[in-house]
Amino acid sequence: MNERRVFVTALALALGAAISLGLARFSYALLLPPMRAELGWSYFTAGAMNTVNATGYLVGALLLPRALARLDARTIFLGGGWGAALLLALHGVAGSMVRSDALLYALRGLTGVASAATFASGGLLAARLGQQPGARPSLVLGLYYGGTGLGIVASSLIVPPLTWPVAWQGLALAALAATLAMGWGTRPLAAAPMAAAARGTGFSARDFAFGLAGYLMFGLGYIGYMTFIVTLLREQGASGATVVAFYILLGCGVIASSWLWAPLLQRYRGGQPLALLNALLAVATLLPVLSAHPLAVFASGALFGAVFLSLVASTTALVRHNLPPAAWPAGIAAFTSIFAAGQIVGPSLVGWVADGAGGLARGLAVSAGVLALGALLATRQRALKQPL
Template structure:
């Protein structure tokens, strides 16, 4: 039997955590957040409204929800590591196929399937990270922060790959950017597979039938739903807003890179907070910070305000996801972690389904994207109020 993902030396624990983080880079950084960079050239080339542009991410989130619903059954049948690796490879292939599509129907289908595959990557990786964090070698909050902060690596990669490719003086240049994202994803998946070779989570433990009491986590789930609803509007449309505000390619690349680096560093910023609190305080505090970051580019076009927004948003938003895994770990038995993480992932996905189209619908009205992002900030503040009421259960 291969060794479990439990107590290790600090070096090996961190090495595995970073390898798992590369899978997050694929499932979130490349498969979802890179779309913000691609939306302006695709919208211009394909004649999309804001609603259509947002609907592409709504369909992606719907696929993510389906994948999250299917994940527990996959984890009961297979080891978590194979689910992680296969899902990451499939996600990358689907990203590359975006480069071969121009019709809306084909792109909707690819966004949906990419969402399904990326959910398998994210849920299985989250389970492995939670079990890895159970060992005494490294503080659990740091392990979870590294895993979820891996999305920042994907954001940085996207910020370096997409603008020069999508900006080429040729028809459909954005298609080459999708192909490059797929290639980058395959490289990341290969590294994850190699670095975790010989390490498996016990399939029975991963899918053990221990109940997860949804009712006792109601306020946490509600706050997390509002997070999914609110944050995705920013991550879908912020680059489009900056384009409308006449930010050039260099500034946009720097902004998105800063956002990605903030996401990577967030594992160190918030590890202590996630470890100290067993209630909804981390989720509430982080939602408040996100609301403020979302409002900054609404209130001011000054580059300092915009870059501060990106730095704060990047340094916070994936730590919200980590906070829910920490909440499950603190308050549920290990045999219920799989179902708990899946429950929060499903809630997250449901919010993301509504968010992009909702913001796009508002943005097509008289207030434009400024109004859409202001609505996102209001939803995040509501999420903070709900999360604040989540009590520790043990």
């Protein structure tokens, strides 16, 4: 595969990240203020919607190894995209016709399953693509995870002009178009399912205990910001144009992160990247808590966007640096599962704190503290003594 084809394929994979996280998950921050106002939700209920979404993501991650034994990763990758597009469309139906919280909970949960299918299998495909001649592995992974920024920017343009039920339909159309492009661009990656024995070879959770713990704290901490930051800005008096500009800046930061952090991910085999990026996220999360000044707000969005998906990429790089290719699915699934577990607790925790004294500012301060703890834990993660 020549260098140009590698790049085109990596961009097609990046659309999977755009769907699974940018359109299916992080668009919720933009939709939350009007949904909360119209449906009368508490902060806890608003956070619980993302908790259910994260629970579905965990279910999908746990099912992934079994699915990989029966289907090739590309089939799962595309299936998740089709499923997400359908489910996003049903969100709009639930909003405009049924107005049922129970139905919205179910749809958020199923969307999480579809997102895990696309995002985790896409990470595996990106790791494989990085081994092709002419590919730079860390840049391929950075491009893949940076694709989330495309989904965030698209959400920023689709959601604000529309009522929230119609906005869900717009997101569904964007997901449908992206899935079609994914199918065309990833044709060179079709492969047979991996044998069960090969999937589990060489991975031990004990070897990655501190990395997994640091990543759990990341899942707990970052999701509070990505769920409630737009609501906080609205409560601080930010205009609609400011919020859109903030979220576009955040999305552009995600896209740029693939170039910013690729050398770091390539250089270190241990937990150093995970530690540094968690610490930077803690700073980004605190900035809008400490000040509502536009400079602090935009600095927060730019820094958070430029870091958080590269932190996800850092765990894939950690697996790739320290395990043989046969063990990558098990390693990626383990980190995906621990990430999902953190995301289950994080939104409801922040919502529960925010419903008390101190509001959302205190909730996001808790998120920042959790991220700082994750940075400390990750400093203890060492590379395996012998490359495998």
